[in-house]
Amino acid sequence: MSPSSIFSGLMKLRRSWLRCKNYRFFSVEGISDYSLRAPHQNFRIALNGRCRARVVNNLGLYDLIKPFVASHLKVFRNFATREKPTITLPPIVTDNPDSIIPSLVDNHIPIEIPPHRIDKPVTIIAGASRGLGFEFTRQILAKHLEGPVFAACRNPDGADNLSSLKGQYPSRLKIRKLDVTDESSVKVVAKEIYESYGRLDLYINTVGILHIPDVLSPERKIDQFEEDQAMLAFKVNAVGPAIVAKHMIPLLKFGQGEGTSRGGAVLAHLSAKVGSIDDNKLGGWYSYRASKAALNQLTRTMGVECLRLKLPIITVLLHPGTVDTDLSKPFSRNVSPDHLFTPTASVAKLLNVIDGLKPEDSAKFFNYDKLELPW
Ligand SMILES: NC(=O)c1ccc[n+]([C@@H]2O[C@H](COP(=O)([O-])OP(=O)(O)OC[C@H]3O[C@@H](n4cnc5c(N)ncnc54)[C@H](OP(=O)(O)O)[C@@H]3O)[C@@H](O)[C@H]2O)c1
Numbered sequence: 001m002s003p004s005s006i007f008s009g010l011m012k013l014r015r016s017w018l019r020c021k022n023y024r025f026f027s028v029e030g031i032s033d034y035s036l037r038a039p040h041q042n043f044r045i046a047l048n049g050r051c052r053a054r055v056v057n058n059l060g061l062y063d064l065i066k067p068f069v070a071s072h073l074k075v076f077r078n079f080a081t082r083e084k085p086t087i088t089l090p091p092i093v094t095d096n097p098d099s100i101i102p103s104l105v106d107n108h109i110p111i112e113i114p115p116h117r118i119d120k121p122v123t124i125i126a127g128a129s130r131g132l133g134f135e136f137t138r139q140i141l142a143k144h145l146e147g148p149v150f151a152a153c154r155n156p157d158g159a160d161n162l163s164s165l166k167g168q169y170p171s172r173l174k175i176r177k178l179d180v181t182d183e184s185s186v187k188v189v190a191k192e193i194y195e196s197y198g199r200l201d202l203y204i205n206t207v208g209i210l211h212i213p214d215v216l217s218p219e220r221k222i223d224q225f226e227e228d229q230a231m232l233a234f235k236v237n238a239v240g241p242a243i244v245a246k247h248m249i250p251l252l253k254f255g256q257g258e259g260t261s262r263g264g265a266v267l268a269h270l271s272a273k274v275g276s277i278d279d280n281k282l283g284g285w286y287s288y289r290a291s292k293a294a295l296n297q298l299t300r301t302m303g304v305e306c307l308r309l310k311l312p313i314i315t316v317l318l319h320p321g322t323v324d325t326d327l328s329k330p331f332s333r334n335v336s337p338d339h340l341f342t343p344t345a346s347v348a349k350l351l352n353v354i355d356g357l358k359p360e361d362s363a364k365f366f367n368y369d370k371l372e373l374p375w
Helices: 003-024 058-073 076-081 131-143 160-168 183-196 227-252 286-308 343-355
Strands: 044-047 051-054 092-094 123-126 149-153 173-177 202-205 265-270 313-319 364-367
Touching (some): 123 131, 123 227, 131 149, 149 160, 149 183, 183 227, 202 227, 227 265, 227 286
Parallel strands (some): 123 149, 202 265, 265 313, 313 364
8 A cells, every 4th residue: 555545544534533533523402403513514604694604514603603703802812722612602503493502512502593583673671660770771762663672570460651652662572570589580580581582682671679658768877777778779779680690691692783783782770970989979878779779789790790701781880860750769869850850851861871782881881971980
């Protein structure tokens, strides 16, 4: 046997070994039985409408994800250096209706496709029954012309505002039950969004309590501080929103800023300037202030995690100004009219901020005019 035929035989062996090795990286999970077992199978895949590639082997997939990685996630180097990053790709749509979810198992790079992904943006507003939450729902339906809008509230049957709005947007407006202190209610809504729409582009949490007659009143002095009231404020204002975020972030991974000038999917928590520790010159309102400071820290931490994992999600905290709602009514007597916003004016300003957010705004605390607030 000549040296050249030995060499070409060895090369053949090496190539087939490489093929097997490469195919070990692929596995197909979830919605289809389709598998990439056959070494010579080619797949035509449209990646979010932006590029087409044939997935022939590991290199093929590398080429496939490169344009997305380069333009969105900038984690190219992780893939190359074989660290163990988590890369979330946007949904991959196959020419074959029998979609596939390939996952680079050995590299711990999951590529996940929700079962049904619509091409219209999906929004959810928590605390939509009244005040700023209702106004967000109304303005988003009017301003963002496409896609379902979930109005989540504790008692959909009693949300008359939302029921009348439903008459105007019968198919787009989805009124759903969600109590931030009841994780099972959050899971039901998150599951519906995942299974029916496969994406979430904007999540706004407006839930918050400052006073509840006979239950909670903001303390003026430390001797009014009561454990059960403080715990309730923390539960609704800080822990609850973190629980909701836990279920929304996995959906926001598949969102974008379509139809707006946003640079990605957005998670926005309504906080309050009184939650700023730096800005606290007046004192009082112990539980409310501290629970909003906790919300700020929790949200900042989520933002840092999203950045670290290269998730294309912009997380922000927003102060709406002093707004004439049930929350502020008992305390707004001394606020001059030009400092007391209507919900319409406040939400218009906040939506302007939200719709212009860019990835570099993530993990920050903004005023309604986009001035960055101190922690
Ligand atoms: N208004 C202001 O001047 C002002 C200033 C700074 C910050 N903020 C913040 O802005 C946000 C919105 O305030 P707002 O003025 O619109 O208040 P609001 O009119 O009192 O509305 C509060 C909303 O929170 C909901 N909520 C309360 N507990 C809940 C729970 N456990 N699960 C789900 N929803 C719950 C309420 O639903 P129900 O109808 O079921 O009670 C209501 O929809 C709050 O986070 C607030 O802290 C407001």
